[in-house]
Amino acid sequence: MIVMQEFEVYPDPEGGYAVEPCGLAGATEGDTYEEAVEMAVDWLRVHALAALERGAEFEGGGLGHAPSHGGTVVTVATSVELSDIPAVTAAEAAEMLGVSTARVAQLCRDGSLSSWRVGNTRMVSRDSIEYRIAAKPGAGRPCKATAEA
Incomplete structure (x- = not known):
């Protein structure tokens, strides 16, 4: 474009x-x-x-x-x-984040990670992965009050 x-x-x-x-x-x-x-x-x-x-x-x-x-x-x-945006596959993103590919898919759906499809492959921007790593989200599920807010 x-x-x-x-x-x-x-x-x-x-x-x-x-x-x-x-x-x-x-x-x-x-x-x-x-x-x-x-x-x-x-x-x-x-x-x-x-x-x-x-x-x-x-x-x-x-x-x-x-x-x-x-x-x-x-x-x-x-x-x-x-293709100009530095990106990795969803599987590589999961490895970088130390989570499952299902969790990466969930993070992509909720907008926590920027992603798009190239054919059948989901690509995840490196910037969004690095931002997520820097934010250091806590392990486990968010508490119910936070999840409902």
Whole structure:
């Protein structure tokens, strides 16, 4: 999928160039104008991949913006695919998490792990596995009051 987004690139008072996506929250920067535009592409790619991982389309800020900081509006584009997201199979995810494949399937269904299918194979994003490991969920079932909340 190809995504496009406009960014305003303008001189940063502290040096370099600031870059803001038009119509969206966020920002990035670069030491040179060219580096700032490259950072805009990186920003777009990261956010488009995050949307793709969630199963959503990237909601851009639209086109046709005028500069609001006295800079230049540039349009950047990038191509993203599910295969660009670092992922492992459900069986590999189970091994990494120290749980059964049935538990991985349950975590995927409830949204605790980001996953998608490639043919008959369930792929699980490495980021969601690493986030789960870092969160250090407790062993066993949640208490009834927490489960009902």
